[in-house]
Amino acid sequence: MKKISFLIFSISIFSLSLSSAQTKKTTPATPKAFPAEVARPKLVVGLVVDQMRWDYLYRYYNRYTNGGFKRLINEGFSVENTFIPYTPTYTACGHTCIYTGSVPAVHGIIGNDWYDPEAKKSVYCTEDSSVSTVGSTPSSEGNMSPKNMLTTTITDELRLATNFRGKVIGISLKDRGSILPAGHAANAAYWYQGSTGNWITSTYYMKEVPGWIADYNKLKLANKFYAKNWETLYPINTYVNSTADEKAYEGKQSTFPHQLTQNIDKNFDAIRSTPYGNTITLDLAKLAILSEDLGQDNITDFLAVSCSSTDYIGHAYGPNSIEAEDTYLRLDKDFEEFFNYLDKKVGKGNYTVFLTADHGAAHVPGFMQENKMPSGVVSDRDIANKLNAYLNDKFKVNNVVLRSMNNQIIFDHDKTDKGDVSFDVIKSAAVEFLKRLDGFQNAVDIAKISQATLQEIQKKMITNGYNARRSGDIYYVLQPNWFNGGSTGTTHGNWNPYDSHIPLVFMGWGVKPGATNKMHYMTDIAPTLAALLHIQTPNGTVGEPITEITNK
Known part of the structure; x- marks a missing residue:
């Protein structure tokens, strides 16, 4: 040997x-x-x-x-x-x-x-x-x-x-x-x-x-x-x-x-x-x-x-x-x-x-931005906090959003399943709210993605990335060259x-x-x-x- x-x-x-x-x-x-x-x-x-x-x-x-x-x-x-x-x-x-x-x-x-x-x-x-x-x-x-x-x-x-x-x-x-x-x-x-x-x-x-x-x-x-x-x-x-x-x-x-x-x-x-x-x-x-x-x-x-x-x-x-x-x-x-x-x-x-x-x-x-091209950053924590505040105010549901991660919104199903407001109504309101945030291009209820007004390439990529037992409930699409991150450096994750x-x-x-x-x-x-x-x-x-x- x-x-x-x-x-x-x-x-x-x-x-x-x-x-x-x-x-x-x-x-x-x-x-x-x-x-x-x-x-x-x-x-x-x-x-x-x-x-x-x-x-x-x-x-x-x-x-x-x-x-x-x-x-x-x-x-x-x-x-x-x-x-x-x-x-x-x-x-x-x-x-x-x-x-x-x-x-x-x-x-x-x-x-x-x-x-x-x-x-x-x-x-x-x-x-x-x-x-x-x-x-x-x-x-x-x-x-x-x-x-x-x-x-x-x-x-x-x-x-x-x-x-x-x-x-x-x-x-x-x-x-x-x-x-x-x-x-x-x-x-x-x-x-x-x-x-x-x-x-x-x-x-x-x-x-x-x-x-x-x-x-x-x-x-x-x-x-x-x-x-x-x-x-x-x-x-x-x-x-x-x-x-x-x-x-x-x-x-x-x-x-x-x-x-x-x-x-x-x-x-x-x-x-x-x-x-x-x-x-x-x-x-x-x-x-x-x-x-x-x-x-x-x-x-x-x-x-x-x-x-x-x-x-x-x-x-x-x-x-x-x-x-x-x-x-x-x-x-x-x-x-x-x-x-x-x-x-x-x-x-x-x-x-x-x-x-x-x-x-x-x-x-x-x-x-x-230094070269006059559009770009920006968002924060998962800010997204979750803003969405929770909106839904709390609108439906009186307390912190129903568990987190924002991987371009997805994850809800606390123990709360959505037992609340007075149907989950579909909550998701619909959340989608419309997310669309209005700075840097957001679109948002979609993943369960209804076939009905979404998305580009086909985006729809296909979101569908391919969605695992029914592991993924979140809403997927959001950011504007080009916007991403989750800080003020320095870069990252990846978008379509x-x-x-x-x-x-x-x-x-x-x-x-x-x-x-x-x-x-x-x-x-x-x-x-x-x-x-x-x-x-x-x-x-x-x-x-x-x-x-x-x-x-x-």
Whole structure:
């Protein structure tokens, strides 16, 4: 059996020259058959770039290396008009949709968080009190599993198709970015614990982390990057695709260089909001390929990777910041190294990779207003308070609105079912009130959405995002570039193209170079992979294969 040379690994801290390292498998492998009966790639790699707007493929194109994003576009097949078919457009929903080929109405992940009207409590998408942390001291950060996801994933279907001989591993700074793509039957899912700087998992997957994870955790890579601070990759005056270095509407300290040394051994979580969070994620992905022998035989394995730092940075600084541009230029170089590693370890032509995003992002309202374009923010708390005050005054019902979240109004059904005024009357009054609020374009009783005077695209996306047992009672639509948020930074979640138009590029085994401008949807990714792999689609799939890719 093989074991990692820890010294070599430590010396190669930033590039992780993993080809010289050796390790031990986490579990004894069942012998795999040769040759494969069906032609398939040795490895599928899913890359989800959190909060990557479609236009980032081209906004910084002239500054990208030939081996990163440009390689994807020029050697792969780009589906230029890929859209999210539901709303709200949040991280957990997006990762789940990509891998299930389904929508929240079916797969059940309706947000990062939601209010469960049956349990009468808030729910986090991957929370699971029946499991505990593995790889660190006990904490709620590890009490996670895919149990709230109601359907299978393409990764589950690969496990089924290979009689569980093909390996599936998920990796992301975020638990939801690792767990939901990896599916129910994954061999492992690993995510980052900000309180310790460890990569952890839960007892859902294993009793203890493998040696290669334990050794990697000892390195405390965040400290190494903190010592470098965050300076621009190129001279700052060359960042002409961005606004000035510091703007009042950017959150946090927004002047380069960003000082990070104060975080050493104190704040491991801060790595998330730097480009280095993506670097350590992809380095761990390389180490997983090596340590688990992914792609080393003819039974297909699957590595699901989500780069999350783009989301943290996007939320803080917005799409037009130098921070965002520098992050994508650095991610481009990280991808170049990652693709070169795949070429060397798995073999060019032996793997299939796809890149997409879980959602986009709106422009920062301050930026829009600075440039004379409409924009604004609303507050969930203010919406709920104003609506409650109105309904209390009109119907003498006390605090009948539980909360506003995920662009939905959630009522206290214990009160609406027992009051003197019918629930339909209350909802009707609430809808009319919401329509008059600043920043609101429309509102609709979800139970009567077929009768609503909405654009068909809005109606379809709201319907796809509505789960009868988990969603709220009223859905509201904000004006373009209005969102729930604060006075700085940005967010996402709405139906508009800036949130719903995402990149989608396939490259490698089974993929011919090219592009299409035909409309496709996030739900088409999983069935396209199923067609390439000749396996069953996930059991809640509503999408279709992208035949421009799969037709030979």
